[in-house]
Amino acid sequence: MNTPMPAPVTRRPRHHGALALGCVLALALALPPACGEPSGPRELVVGSKNFTESVVLGELVTQLGADAGAPVRHARQLGGTRLLWNALLRGELDVYPEYTGTITQEILAGEDPPAPRPGAGDTLAERLAAHGVRISAPIGFDNTYVLGMRRERAEQLGITSISDLRAHPDLALAFSSEFMDRGDGWPALAARYSLPHRDVRGLDHDLAYKGLEQGTIDVTDLYATDAEIRGYDLRPLRDDAGHFPEYQALLLFRDDVPTAWVDAFTRLENAISAGDMTAMNARVKLDGVPEHVVAADVLRERFGVTAEPAAVETWWTRLRRHTLEHLLLVGISLAAAIAVALPLGVLAARRPRLGQLVLGLAGVLQTIPSLALFVFMIPLLGIGGPPAVVALFLYSLLPVVRNTHAGLTGITPALIESARALGLPPHARLRLVELPLAAPSILAGIKTAAVINVGTATLGAFIGAGGYGQPIFTGIRLDDTGLILQGAVPAALLALVVHGVFELAERRLVPLGLRLARG
Amino acid sequence: MISLRGVTKRYGPRFALDDLTLDVPAGETTALIGPSGCGKSTLLRTVIGLVTPDAGQVTFDGTPVDPDSAPNLRRHMGYVIQDGGLFPHLTARENVTLMARWLGPERGWDDTRIEQRLDQLVHLTRFPEDGLSRYPCQLSGGQRQRVGLMRALVLDPAALLLDEPLGALDPMIRVDLQAELKQIFADLGKTVLLVTHDLDEAAYLGHQSVLLRDGRVVQRGTAADLIHAPADEFVTRFVRAQHRGLAAEPGPDASGRGGPA
Ligand SMILES: Nc1ncnc2c1ncn2[C@@H]1O[C@H](COP(=O)(O)OP(=O)(O)OP(=O)(O)O)[C@@H](O)[C@H]1O
Numbered sequence: 001m002n003t004p005m006p007a008p009v010t011r012r013p014r015h016h017g018a019l020a021l022g023c024v025l026a027l028a029l030a031l032p033p034a035c036g037e038p039s040g041p042r043e044l045v046v047g048s049k050n051f052t053e054s055v056v057l058g059e060l061v062t063q064l065g066a067d068a069g070a071p072v073r074h075a076r077q078l079g080g081t082r083l084l085w086n087a088l089l090r091g092e093l094d095v096y097p098e099y100t101g102t103i104t105q106e107i108l109a110g111e112d113p114p115a116p117r118p119g120a121g122d123t124l125a126e127r128l129a130a131h132g133v134r135i136s137a138p139i140g141f142d143n144t145y146v147l148g149m150r151r152e153r154a155e156q157l158g159i160t161s162i163s164d165l166r167a168h169p170d171l172a173l174a175f176s177s178e179f180m181d182r183g184d185g186w187p188a189l190a191a192r193y194s195l196p197h198r199d200v201r202g203l204d205h206d207l208a209y210k211g212l213e214q215g216t217i218d219v220t221d222l223y224a225t226d227a228e229i230r231g232y233d234l235r236p237l238r239d240d241a242g243h244f245p246e247y248q249a250l251l252l253f254r255d256d257v258p259t260a261w262v263d264a265f266t267r268l269e270n271a272i273s274a275g276d277m278t279a280m281n282a283r284v285k286l287d288g289v290p291e292h293v294v295a296a297d298v299l300r301e302r303f304g305v306t307a308e309p310a311a312v313e314t315w316w317t318r319l320r321r322h323t324l325e326h327l328l329l330v331g332i333s334l335a336a337a338i339a340v341a342l343p344l345g346v347l348a349a350r351r352p353r354l355g356q357l358v359l360g361l362a363g364v365l366q367t368i369p370s371l372a373l374f375v376f377m378i379p380l381l382g383i384g385g386p387p388a389v390v391a392l393f394l395y396s397l398l399p400v401v402r403n404t405h406a407g408l409t410g411i412t413p414a415l416i417e418s419a420r421a422l423g424l425p426p427h428a429r430l431r432l433v434e435l436p437l438a439a440p441s442i443l444a445g446i447k448t449a450a451v452i453n454v455g456t457a458t459l460g461a462f463i464g465a466g467g468y469g470q471p472i473f474t475g476i477r478l479d480d481t482g483l484i485l486q487g488a489v490p491a492a493l494l495a496l497v498v499h500g501v502f503e504l505a506e507r508r509l510v511p512l513g514l515r516l517a518r519g
Numbered sequence: 520m521i522s523l524r525g526v527t528k529r530y531g532p533r534f535a536l537d538d539l540t541l542d543v544p545a546g547e548t549t550a551l552i553g554p555s556g557c558g559k560s561t562l563l564r565t566v567i568g569l570v571t572p573d574a575g576q577v578t579f580d581g582t583p584v585d586p587d588s589a590p591n592l593r594r595h596m597g598y599v600i601q602d603g604g605l606f607p608h609l610t611a612r613e614n615v616t617l618m619a620r621w622l623g624p625e626r627g628w629d630d631t632r633i634e635q636r637l638d639q640l641v642h643l644t645r646f647p648e649d650g651l652s653r654y655p656c657q658l659s660g661g662q663r664q665r666v667g668l669m670r671a672l673v674l675d676p677a678a679l680l681l682d683e684p685l686g687a688l689d690p691m692i693r694v695d696l697q698a699e700l701k702q703i704f705a706d707l708g709k710t711v712l713l714v715t716h717d718l719d720e721a722a723y724l725g726h727q728s729v730l731l732r733d734g735r736v737v738q739r740g741t742a743a744d745l746i747h748a749p750a751d752e753f754v755t756r757f758v759r760a761q762h763r764g765l766a767a768e769p770g771p772d773a774s775g776r777g778g779p780a
């Protein structure tokens with residue numbers, strides 16, 4: 001409970017900035033559900049990480065939920081582990097696919113070791129329960145590191161497991177640099193299995209696949225369910241000594257998810273083998289089949305579930321949706337930034353000391369890498385539209401504040417003196433003389449902010465805010481240039497349009513006399 | 520009308536005004552002259568309250584000029600700054616009527632009255648009517664000066680402060696405008712405080728001239744007094760410098776019209 005403070009009557013309100021910021025936050029929170037917080041009846045919100053396998057699993061969960069009658073939404077391809085875990089804790093997600101290795105190595109890594117009392121609080125499930133999170137049984141595959149060989153060559157040499165490699169010391173091995181460096185990577189693996197190979201190189205992953213294809217390389221590291229296993233017809237070699245940690249896929253979900261829904265998606269337990277998963281990944285990545293179609297096919301074959309044929313978006317409706325989302329992000333954040341930055345710029349011009357502080361702070365905001373700024377917002381505002389709007393808002397402040405300040409302080413002193421000598425009070429001076437004179441500079445600042453904003457808003461997709469970033473991120477994930485262009489081209493066009501609109505606005509808003517004087 | 524008592528203004532170690540005392544009589548034109556940097560503009564600024572003196576007092580019609588009273592007093596003083604100071608984003612008409620429009624009908628300035636006033640001023644200053652809708656950058660230097668003057672006069676102030684109103688004009692126009700200004704001052708019968716660095720202009724326009732040096736009054740009187748009864752060596756030198764300047768110019772009538780009034 002807050003104790004209300006008596007409002008100081010004598011002091012004039014000076015907190016326009018804070019007030020406006022409050023308004024922005026309120027606005028951001030009021031964004032339509034498509035762009036932000038769920039509202040209305042309980043919804044099952046499924047999350048997935050920014051890689052294909054996670055999105056496919058998320059799609060499976062989504063369709064099983066829909067089959068059980070849940071109003072379900074899939075917040076697809078969000079950033080990384082931390083982002084999803086925090087969203088789960090905050091209740092913005094109900095369920096998402098995760099891996100045992102990631103839970104122990106990343107999510108719970110910073111926590112105290114398991115309680116020493118025997119039988120209490122030391123299993124994974126118990127440790128997660130402390131966070132209000134439950135865990136499903138494994139889905140059925142372990143997406144850990146494996147070593148892979150061309151099937152043909154492996155069959156020829158009779159190799160099925162890593163220990164079989166010992167008998168073939170002349171094979172050429174090439175590993176990703178990450179694998180060469182990891183604690184459980186090549187050096188440890190070689191020691192564990194007493195592998196005698198001398199021809200071992202660090203190599204880019206894509207080059208390694210090419211090398212396998214051409215036969216210059218015999219063995220490389222993979223994830224157990226990589227699409228490339230099918231794509232290059234590779235045989236994963238069994239980790240028969242159990243060297244690699246387990247990355248069993250499973251589902252993490254909140255303990256307040258209704259049982260009926262839990263029952264629906266836990267049908268995935270022990271249902272999908274590494275081969276199944278590889279096949280699904282390959283259909284998406286190599287054949288270009290959309291994730292929801294791949295998922296629907298599997299559900300029909302395995303569970304006889306005919307998922308509601310998800311309204312297939314045409315190219316056109318998708319573009320329209322992304323455009324709308326993007327415009328909302330840009331429009332709201334830019335309008336709010338102008339509403340706050342203009343008064344701040346005026347204040348900065350009126351009070352030089354405070355002005356330096358304001359400009360300094362706005363400058364510091366600008367130095368935060370934009371992606372980091374988006375991620376910083378998540379603990380405060382969760383995922384989706386609101387944090388993206390606030391991040392974009394903060395990012396748009398500096399150009400407007402700086403140009404307003406510069407425009408006002410750059411006015412010829414003689415003109416200020418004239419206005420004062422006429423007897424105009426400060427507010428009238430500002431409105432009738434100073435702001436019109438500073439208009440060219442202010443509008444230029446707003447234009448800069450708008451164009452930057454349009455570009456930066458593509459990062460919103462990283463935290464689930466949609467927009468043109470969505471196809472860009474999907475395109476990057478699927479290595480699909482066409483898809484990347486579906487986001488990048490409209491974003492570039494929008495930036496041009498915004499630029500043009502502000503050029504026109506300049507023509508209308510900059511007083512004619514100033515334009516004539518500039519020649 | 521306007522009086523300064525022991526007014527001092529320092530910028531760093533320099534005195535722009537140094538214990539200066541001066542009375543500007545009502546209904547007359549007082550010309551401030553003196554070399555560049557002697558404090559003429561600063562004096563005008565203290566009168567209209569744009570500069571607050573470090574010591575001493577300025578009164579306008581008996582009211583002390585201070586930061587509280589200045590905004591209101593300014594509506595009773597018309598001020599034309601040294602560089603004209605027209606607002607480039609407003610047309611000539613808008614520049615002139617800005618203050619009246621801001622005051623608005625509730626303070627007596629409805630559109631009809633503003634139009635009437637504008638009409639009077641255009642006639643008084645002989646400003647071309649079609650120039651009213653033009654922007655400052657589309658007007659000649661002389662026209663700009665007239666707009667500045669109209670703007671200063673729009674509220675019919677009791678006093679007029681002019682800081683080198685003709686400084687930037689070429690000699691021909693300058694001579695014409697001097698004659699017009701003299702006529703306008705005579706018609707209006709207002710208290711005028713006018714800055715110039717030209718002794719002849721001071722003599723022609725001013726009932727009295729005040730010669731400043733380093734922020735002090737060196738001599739006050741008619742221009743004839745300055746020439747024929749210089750208070751000190753500096754006055755003599757100042758007068759001689761002005762006349763030698765004129766004598767150096769070719770032409771038989773160089774000192775011309777600008778003789779002692
Ligand atoms: N705002 C200011 N800051 C610092 N010094 C100033 C300021 N205004 C005037 N001065 C100084 O005060 C002195 C008087 O200046 P002022 O403008 O009154 O001179 P002036 O007589 O009008 O000169 P001019 O004929 O060149 O216009 C000058 O030395 C000037 O440099």
Ligand SMILES: [Mg+2]
Pocket residue numbers: 559560561601682
């Ligand atoms: Mg001056």
